[in-house]
Amino acid sequence: MTSDIALVNVGELEGRHAVEKIYGSPKRNLIYENISTIMFLNPEVAGVGMNEQQAxxxxLNYRCASFDFRCIPRAIAMRNTQGFFKILVTDDEDMKILGMRALGEHASSAIQAVALLISMEKGIEELAELIHPHPSILEGIQECVRMLFGKSIYKPSIFQDYLKFKCYRDGSYQPEGSF
Known part of the structure; x- marks a missing residue:
């Protein structure tokens, strides 16, 4: 019943699951993919799901978009542009969310919507339908999703130091323009 993830929230999850097992059948199986890891450093670091190496x-074939805080109006207004959002999705029609990494102000809060969608095994289409307030840090996630759909107003070819979009297929990264 114990995983190799030494986090309080994992202990709570496993404890609740054990109690449910004692008193009947658990409502759901234990899954760990949607458990976010947060480090309250300066800047904050957060992650949920797979990273590129795990994928x-x-x-797995996947697409990856990263969006630098230097392009987020709220981060600019706060004068705190150190950070990024990075989202991994399957390289198929479903574009199922595999994972997300975040570094920067409010990273710990921003990652929770993605954690929920991972637990529901949803794709980024659901995330794309959310309308984020302006200005907010969450607009960075919104633009990552738009980049994955090819609909961002920001173009990685122009903002090369701030935006990255890549596709990993059949064991190697694909040349830009081929995906």
């Missing part, structure tokens, strides 16, 4: 190790 590659599993032989």
């Amino acid at each position: 590659q190790k599993q032989g």
Whole structure:
């Protein structure tokens, strides 16, 4: 019943699951993919789901978009532009969310919507339908999603130092323009 994830929220999840097992059948199986990891450093660091190395190790084809805080109006207004959002999705029609990494102000809060969608095994279409307030840090997530759909007003070819979009397919990164 114990995982190798030494976090308080994992202990709570496993404890609740154990009690449910004692008193009947658990409502759901234990899953760990949607558990976010947060480090309250300066800047904050947060992650949920897979990272690129884990996706590659599993032989998954994926798309990845990262959006630098230097392009987020709220971060500019706060004069705190150190950070980024990075989202991994499957390289298929479903574009199921595999994981997200965040570094920067409010990273710990921003990652929770993605954690929920991972637990529901949803794609980024649901995330794309959310309308984020302006100005907010969450607009960075919104633009990552738009980049994955090819609908961002920001273009990675122009903002090369701030935006990154790549596709990993069949064991290697694809040349830009081929995906």
